[in-house]
Amino acid sequence: MKTLSLSLTFAVTLSLLFSCKQKPSIEVREIDFVNKAETTVHGVPVNAQMPLSVHSMIHCDSLNIVVAEDPKGYVHVYSDSWQMLDVFSGKGRARNEFLTCPSMNRGQVFKGSDGHVLLPLSDWRAEVVKLMDITESLKEHRAIINDVREYGFEEETKIFDNTQKTETRLMSSFSALYLDDNIYHTLEITYADFYEILKKPVEYRIRHDSTLIEKPEILSRMEQLVGPEYKNQFSRSAYRHPKRNLIIEPYTNLDYIAFLDLDNNRSFFIHQAGSPTYDSNVEIGKYVEDGVVYASPERVCFTAAIPTDDFFIISYYGPYVDNAPASPEMMFFDWEGNFIKSVKLDILTKYNVFDPKTKTLYGIRMPDDDEEQLISFDLSSVIDW
16 A cells, blocks of 8 residues: 555656646737727928938937948948938948948847947858947047957858748858757847857857747747748748847738747747638739739738837738738837737838837838938827836
8 A cells, every 4th residue: 555655656746747847838819909000190201311222220329320322331320319420331341341231130239348339230241240339430430340250150050041941051141040940049149249149050058047948839830831822921020128038029921929038938929819820821912013023922910120128119011002011000019918009100111210218210211212211200199108
């Protein structure tokens, strides 16, 4: 009897241990957030000297930084009121120049220990990243590059590719989120360890006591779907909370946002109730550009997001209208996936940035063939800040 009791105790203990190690199924929260805008925010043109061919914009520490294909210089720095401060880094092979227009990622701009704004810029043709000290550059009136590092990936390094599903390739950008096919890493990057992930993404491990999180099962199932009907369906972008190891991934053509909490090792999705799910056949439409016919999903859902400490703002479009996306809704979500509010914008813009002090959204009007017109949207009365 005693032996039987011990055996039962051992069995129960073993069962509890295994049950504790079991991974919970991925949570998908069905909520309602589409077509909830009750007001329209009207865009106002800003009197700012903008370069032609803007590629990207970020706002950081009372500065607006614009990267553009401009013969005067690729990097344009403005004040928070969009007064031109300086232009840096033209085309060339010098340390403070670039072979081609560089790329930047809003999640990777950071402040050094001395308070300087530091911006990694990828010169993809030269396969190097140059770390520009924006603060010092403004003081010296010339581009100050603190460091230059090669970032060519080792052959056969596994990096997730949004358009080709999972495959091995050499990266031409430095904005990859994945260590390998199964592990995420944080986008929190310091001066010292920024380059480690560029050179050895698989071997890189998170510092600052952060934890790794396995890829949610639903993402793995999505990536297994193949065929022309799924082309571009799973395209998504990544954005990190300004201060926490919390990443969101909004889907371009599906009503999904993935939430990846690295510090607490949890993940979940939100999904518009009643809308197509990840395993539905996507509706493919056609659009014409410069006489060429392209096939593309007919729904453009989430595009660029703007993270703030308490919530994030994200653009949402919906079905195409006359071969073009409709005017967007700007949706507000908190970092727990709760829908807060949405408003319509009356002007279509791109490369949106947000000034948290004035509660103003800025973007480049599109389409605009004659000039890069900067548009502002006052969001101060949209929600209870």
